[in-house]
Amino acid sequence: MSTVVTDTRNVLVRELWPVLRDPFSVIFSLLQPLVFLAFFGPLLSGMTGLPLAESFQWFVPGIIVMSTLFGTAMAGSNLLFELQSGSHERMLVTPVARSALMVGRALKEMVPLAVQAVVITLVAAIFGFRPHLPGMAIGLVVLAAFGIGLGALSYSLGIAARERDWMFWAVQQALIFPLMILSGMLLPLEAAPRWMQVLSQLNPLTYLVEAERALFNGQLTEAAVWQGALAAAVLAAVGLTVGIRMMRRSI
Secondary structure, eight states: OHHHHHHHHHHHHHHHHHHHHOTHHHHHHTHHHHHHHHHHHHHHHHHHTOOHHHHHHHHHHHHHHHHHHHHHHTTHHHHHHHHHHTHHHHHHTSSOOHHHHHHHHHHHTHHHHHHHHHHHHHHHHHTTOOOOHHHHHHHHHHHHHHHHHHHHHHHHHHHHHTTOHHHHHHHHHHHHHHHHHTTTSSSOSTTSOHHHHHHHHTOHHHHHHHHHHHHHTTOTTSHHHHHHHHHHHHHHHHHHHHHHHHHHTOO
16 A cells, blocks of 8 residues: 555656746646636626626635636646657566556646636636635545546546547537536526436536535535535545546556
8 A cells, every 4th residue: 555655646747847846837737727706707797787796706716616627637638649659668667556557647637727716716716716724624635535536537538549639629528518508607597498407417517616615605504515426435435446447557
């Protein structure tokens, strides 16, 4: 067990080093959520008739989930490049545990995403967003579990695709946008057609988004909190299980 923990830490440091050396990539990845914040926030305020600050209380947690969704769903593209260049095979011949290769990579995805979440919150605070700090801390832990699971699944997709880049991007795009829209992340689904509301109830991302909204607004005892935490935990367990198996077969 201690060997696996040490290997995981070493893989985490190895994967984080390029990010620390080139923090511009993290800054650049903030563009999309900040653009959504700038344009969708006022749009939502105009649609609901609520002040911008009140709209942000609903909207900002969804944007933070969106940032995690896009960041971790694309994580497998890095492994895809390593598979094609041969650097992944060189890692496989080292004595590093296969499970550590997957877990370390998945954990790495959460560091830049945590930075993004803090920056988005600080920017939104300028316009009146007031998060409940203990709830926000819990929300980031729940979000980390979700991100680790989704990141592991993305790495698994990268391993399955290997030389077929188009397969990775086709599957990723076919899944990510329906999941995003059907979660009510950007716009409320109360006015959506009945069939969309039914599909949203089958979407695990819906429960995560509702949990983050409850936590960021200090509603810690809401049922949505444990439902979202459960959805994130299940995804983390499934993602890591599938990811570790795929990593062991990737040679």
